[in-house]
Amino acid sequence: MNSLFVRKGDTVKMLSGKNKGKTGKVTMVNPEDSRIVVDGLNIITKHRKPRSQTDRGGIRKVAGSVDASNVQIVCPACSKTTRVGHMEFEGKKVRMCKKCFKSLDVKATDKKALKKAKKEVAESVEEAKEKKSARKPKAAKPVEETAKVEETVKEDEAIQE
Numbered sequence: 001m002n003s004l005f006v007r008k009g010d011t012v013k014m015l016s017g018k019n020k021g022k023t024g025k026v027t028m029v030n031p032e033d034s035r036i037v038v039d040g041l042n043i044i045t046k047h048r049k050p051r052s053q054t055d056r057g058g059i060r061k062v063a064g065s066v067d068a069s070n071v072q073i074v075c076p077a078c079s080k081t082t083r084v085g086h087m088e089f090e091g092k093k094v095r096m097c098k099k100c101f102k103s104l105d106v107k108a109t110d111k112k113a114l115k116k117a118k119k120e121v122a123e124s125v126e127e128a129k130e131k132k133s134a135r136k137p138k139a140a141k142p143v144e145e146t147a148k149v150e151e152t153v154k155e156d157e158a159i160q161e
Contacts, residue, residue, distance in 0.1 A: 004068050005084040012071040013081045035065040077102040
């Protein structure tokens with residue numbers, strides 16, 4: 001059996017064709033032909049003839065298949081297009097991002113870990129903001145500078161009168 005680097009549910013970016021540069025979610029994978037169907041990309045029109053009196057015919061737009069070599073996976077962790085690497089994790093072979101070395105196979109347990117990590121990051125950002133706001137306030141201008149400013153204001157008022 002042939003295997004592909006792309007799986008159903010992956011987010012991919014088109015590398016060539018009329019939809020070059022667009023991203024979409026994989027809805028179907030056909031490893032025998034090395035083709036995939038990406039939701040919203042490679043839209044083709046199909047002409048359908050009515051088969052009965054109640055059945056309506058017409059022209060329908062359907063997502064067509066694309067060769068798997070024309071797409072590249074978008075990493076859910078770093079949001080960059082990447083090649084797929086493989087590594088063993090807890091005795092299982094998993095796919096990984098070649099740029100950030102994180103797993104591309106996000107499972108329910110991984111989602112919980114991601115939520116926890118996001119929460120920790122949010123807390124650290126809040127702490128950083130608090131530290132920034134807790135810094136010493138800017139020092140007041142020295143008395144000499146305020147006296148100079150008052151003198152220039154008085155001079156300006158005298159000139160205007």
